[in-house]
Amino acid sequence: MQRRTFTLAALALPALAHSQAPAPEKPQVTLAVGGKNLLYYLPLTIAESLGYFKAEGLEVTIVDFAGGSRALQAVIGGSADVVSGAFEHTINMQAKGQKLRAFVLQGRAPQIVLGVNPKTMPGFKTVADLRGKKIGVTAPGSSTNVMVNFVLTKAGLKPSDVSIIGVGAGNGAVAAMRAGQIDAMSNLDPVITLLQRSGDLKIVSDTRVVAEADRVFGGPMPAGCLYAPQAFIDKHPRTVQALTNAIVRADKWIQAAGPSEIVKAVPESYLLGDRAVYIDAFLASRGALSPDGSVPDAGATTALRALLSVDESLKSVNFDLGAVYTNDFVKKANARYPKG
Template sequence: MPRALIRRRTLGIMSAACAAGVFAPLLAARSRAAALGDRLTLGVAGQGEMYHLPVLLAEQLGFFKAEGLDVVLRDFSAGALALQALQDGTVDVVSGAYEHTIRQQLNGYALRSVVLHGRAPQIALGILPRMLPQYESVRDLAGKRIGVSAPGSSTHSFARWILAREGLNPQGATYVSMASATAAMAALRAGQIHALCHSDPIIAQAEQKQGLRVVVDARTIKASHELFGGTMPASCLYAAQPFVQKRPDQVQALVNAMVHALKWLQTAEPADIVKALPASYLATDRPLYLAAFHRIRETFSPNGMMPDDAPAVALRALTLAYPELAATKVDLARTFSNDWVRKARQKFNV
């Protein structure tokens, strides 16, 4: 064989090998995506709230793609609306409050939490002093207007629970929807509500800019444990039981990405958070956002596991907030599973 031909064939083989080395990971990722099925739509109840920060990080840092998933985040103004979208079939999975898995079981709709990313509510209730100048205790909120993200959402449940905990009728206040920071600030400024029950950064902004005075705070592990008598589970990824059964590979991939994000979050510096988030999330007030993040950081789960005591703590709180639940029976074992998280923890050594 002529020497020139030998050189051309050798170069061709080397080029092919090089191309294989470059494109093999990309092809493998595409192959995994094809094997896992179609695009997944993930409903998020208030994407800008820190409650869902691990989900946003998993998307922004490419952890979903690394697991071969094509995930589309769909933002909703409140948890109740994201839940409705799941029931309507317009989203596949929801990042929302674990409590929905309990409440919907009582309605005959089986939901299952597959990974927990919040181990405290990250919610606070504050009063507007100029609207309640004589305020002494939570009992003074009876008959008053309280801003919440939406009826049926976790902020609404939290406000109801606070009243019930004081021996008041949980329906003894008027709950006003305040889905966005803009709506909440406008309502506080205009004196349309007496109190606000929400999560950060909305509460932090209301404290700084509208003089909100926090009177019940569940934004730290210690405070949450003292309030609820144990671990109060909060944000999680949940899906309908048929989805979990029919698409276990996609569920595992989702959980892998979330556990990866939670691990990343444990050691991330403020500069890392700023770099990872879209600029729009920090444009309003970066120092305020980072200060609020620092306060609630410990409430994010380090590994995605549902703690042993958490489901019962959640049920106890819900029964107080919604007395009609007391006469019903809930199978808590059907509302969550740690199986996918255990596999993800092995993969990421957490």
């Protein structure tokens, strides 16, 4: 009874804070995400399930797609206002004349794991062995695909040396690996931990570990974030601030939460039928999640370097990296919610 009373009192505080803040210009927001069940997007799920969006005066409709590239298409096509997706999309789209800007970070490392199928590649030794093989990604063009291309390039292979197959980010990805339909996989938790525990995946590169991600990419590589067209940010700054507040609170809550609290806060379907696996996946990924929503200053440079290594056409583009992200909203959110 005492804990319940405390919880209700705590929930009343953000409501009071919201009553003193300017209302969002656009209280109804459509947000696109590619693979919402992934721990990569855990802050989004927590912000939704714990009522942080509502506390900011927002009604957020979350539309889930098979991968980040499709979520990106939704905002470019106008069917969504904001994307919860990979940071590097903001850079890629600048090269295509689209002004997108990240305004709050969910992941400070990609959390993407590249692994091989022990059944179809029992003799795997190096990345070069992937030549001619089928590699599963969440969706072609998504960050999982970029990770594959980057690792292949560092090993002296071209993206065209393999076959890329979209397998999604849930049970379909697990089934494809176990059935031997793919020889390797670039995916995220909880899919990775589930396959690893059952012996259906041998890890090759693991960017859930921040130090390894920094080594692989040569610096801090921002991952999941909320981004939107610059025009939307300019027109709806209070709405963007409200979204940022909710994600920053979720970022901080996750860092302080225990595994059992995490499991209670996410939908049952996210557990992929195994609560213990999800807890292991969370513990493996927590360090790669952002503690406060800030994009590291060197992050855009790291992301551009990764993109340049896999796409020759980008080398002729004069990028304005200062235009692909801002920490202005995050600074205000942290000042308002110093403890989450």
